[in-house]
Amino acid sequence: xxxxxxxxxxxxxxxxxxxxxxxxxxxxxxxxxxxxxxxxxxxxxxxxxxxxxxxxxxxxxxxxxxxxxxxxxxxxxxxxxxxxxxxxxxxxxxxxxxxxxxxxxxxxxxxxxxxxxxxxxxxxxxxxxxxxxxxxxxxxxxxxxxxxxxxxxxxxxxxxxxxxxxxxxxxxxxxxxxxxxxxxxxxxxxxxxx
Ligand code: G4P
Ligand code: NA
Ligand code: NA
Numbered sequence: 001x002x003x004x005x006x007x008x009x010x011x012x013x014x015x016x017x018x019x020x021x022x023x024x025x026x027x028x029x030x031x032x033x034x035x036x037x038x039x040x041x042x043x044x045x046x047x048x049x050x051x052x053x054x055x056x057x058x059x060x061x062x063x064x065x066x067x068x069x070x071x072x073x074x075x076x077x078x079x080x081x082x083x084x085x086x087x088x089x090x091x092x093x094x095x096x097x098x099x100x101x102x103x104x105x106x107x108x109x110x111x112x113x114x115x116x117x118x119x120x121x122x123x124x125x126x127x128x129x130x131x132x133x134x135x136x137x138x139x140x141x142x143x144x145x146x147x148x149x150x151x152x153x154x155x156x157x158x159x160x161x162x163x164x165x166x167x168x169x170x171x172x173x174x175x176x177x178x179x180x181x182x183x184x185x186x187x188x189x190x191x192x193x194x
Contacts, residue, residue: 001041001175005188007034008154008176014184018156019100026125026153030063038175039067042123042151045173046072049148051121053077053114055140057107057132060125064153068123077114079107079136092142096135099128107132109139116144127152127174130161137170149173156181157189 011024025031042064051072056065057079069076083091083106090111097104114120122136133150140147147170155162155174158181165172177189 001038003034003037004153004176007031008186012186014181014186018158018181020126020154020156020178020181020186022154026063027060032067035063035067036070038064038153039069039071041175042068042121042173043071046121046149046151049121050119051148052118053145054121054123055079055109055114055136056123057081057136061123061132064125064151065123068121068151075113077109079109079139081105081107083108092139094135094138094142096131098131107135107139109143111143114140114143114145118143118145119148120145121148121151123151123153125153127155127161127165127172128159130159130164133161133165137165137168151175154178 007025013021015021025034051074053074054065054069054076058081062078065076091108093106093108095104096107120140122133124132137147149171150165152174155177157177157179179189180187
């Protein structure tokens with residue numbers, strides 16, 4: 001997605017340990033117009049797949065997911081990292097290991113929002129090692145819903161998450177794929193326009 005690549009080049013910075021900082025439009029301050037374009041692009045790529053729900057994880061997956069849900073006219077669920085006091089219902093829960101934080105975390109979704117009638121699109125801001133997306137996929141599986149695919153705003157293609165999901169025959173669409181952040185330079189993977 002050209003506008004997203006341009007935005008990353010103009011506003012993104014590379015931190016040590018291959019981390020791309022995009023807090024100016026995605027991870028802290030949010031650019032609503034760009035999020036809407038992202039939503040339209042996910043809707044286009046997953047058109048005609050009968051999606052009934054979008055599933056993401058708090059916090060940074062929410063903005064692109066809500067815009068996609070708006071365009072597709074489907075509800076958006078975000079998995080919670082901390083159980084809220086109002087989460088008294090039965091939960092689907094799974095453990096996710098964060099490599100960047102070096103810790104294991106439980107993520108949960110209330111059983112009342114996912115059923116075996118649903119066709120689910122998972123969306124997240126980053127795909128690195130794939131732990132978050134994989135955890136969300138496990139929750140979809142546990143609910144008996146159908147996982148239609150995974151939409152990622154920024155895939156770090158030099159990390160193993162993309163291969164991990166695709167090797168499980170999961171349909172992954174990333175709007176931009178980054179090949180390398182070495183020497184603090186952002187290099188995008190060559191892509192075919194679809
Ligand atoms: P994984 O889910 O792909 O395995 O990712 P990992 O554990 O490595 O990353 C943990 C957190 O860091 C996730 O956000 C993920 O989106 C984010 N992340 C991974 N690589 C980058 C990067 O290069 N740049 C930025 N900005 N984020 C990255 P999170 O902790 O769940 O936070 P949030 O969603 O509340 O923002
Ligand atoms: Na995230
Ligand atoms: Na994040």
